[in-house]
Amino acid sequence: MPDTPSALSWAALFDMDGVLIDNTDFHINAWLQFAQHHNRPLTKDQYVDHINGRVSADAMAYVFQRPISPGELIVLTEEKEAIYRELYRPHLQPAPGLLAFLAALKAQGVKLAVGTSAPESNVRFTLDGLPLRPYFDAIVDSSMIHKGKPAPEIYLTAAERVGIEPARCVVFEDAFAGIEAGIRAGMKVIAVATTHTRDELADVGSMLIVDDFTQLTVEAVQQLIQSS
Numbered sequence: 412m413p414d415t416p417s418a419l420s421w422a423a424l425f426d427m428d429g430v431l432i433d434n435t436d437f438h439i440n441a442w443l444q445f446a447q448h449h450n451r452p453l454t455k456d457q458y459v460d461h462i463n464g465r466v467s468a469d470a471m472a473y474v475f476q477r478p479i480s481p482g483e484l485i486v487l488t489e490e491k492e493a494i495y496r497e498l499y500r501p502h503l504q505p506a507p508g509l510l511a512f513l514a515a516l517k518a519q520g521v522k523l524a525v526g527t528s529a530p531e532s533n534v535r536f537t538l539d540g541l542p543l544r545p546y547f548d549a550i551v552d553s554s555m556i557h558k559g560k561p562a563p564e565i566y567l568t569a570a571e572r573v574g575i576e577p578a579r580c581v582v583f584e585d586a587f588a589g590i591e592a593g594i595r596a597g598m599k600v601i602a603v604a605t606t607h608t609r610d611e612l613a614d615v616g617s618m619l620i621v622d623d624f625t626q627l628t629v630e631a632v633q634q635l636i637q638s639s
């Protein structure tokens with residue numbers, strides 16, 4: 412049977428924090444608590460500019476202003492993420508429109524993956540807690556890559572795992588570092604205005620800005636792929 416346009420293969424790659432779930436304020440509060448506990452200065456603006464969307468190794472090196480050994484990184488990361496999970500657990504819910512959008516993509520045969528800077532413990536908390544894991548063909552977290560966002564490795568690895576070339580991948584991102592990672596991977600990026608305002612996202616190179624998934628259809632996203 413010939414391929415219908417909707418069956419042409421492409422992939423939707425989702426960032427996790429700030430996209431699948433609208434949790435940025437909880438990460439901010441967790442980071443501020445964690446930094447205070449370690450007597451390290453950290454402001455919300457510094458979080459947004461230097462930590463948001465980045466892997467823990469890079470975030471911790473920024474907070475402590477020195478390289479962090481692998482053993483120390485595991486301990487510090489779990490300390491910070493335990494604070495975050497405790498704060499966010501009562502609020503855990505999928506982003507508006509997400510479940511219907513994922514179901515529609517799956518029904519059209521679109522490959523689905525997650526590309527997150529988060530550690531595996533937070534991936535379990537989110538994807539099994541909701542639960543969202545069954546929707547995805549591949550999940551790439553910080554333990555599976557060498558260079559975190561804004562390097563393109565997370566999204567290139569996700570594309571490889573679902574067997575779709577980068578030019579036929581659409582990335583959904585809220586963070587500047589993640590948007591840059593998607594663009595550097597040669598993918599189309601849709602910015603989700605959770606962490607940043609539409610104005611702040613206006614000039615960062617995304618093809619579209621949405622407030623949430625209620626504003627998207629599979630057909631509209633597929634047109635982005637076909638438009639180039």
Ligand SMILES: O=P(O)(O)OC[C@H]1O[C@@H](O)[C@H](O)[C@@H](O)[C@@H]1O
Pocket residue numbers: 426427428429438439442462463464465466467526527528529530533586589
């Ligand atoms: O947005 P992503 O790639 O899912 O990133 C997850 C990371 O996002 C950061 O913003 C959080 O402060 C981290 O703690 C978290 O691990």
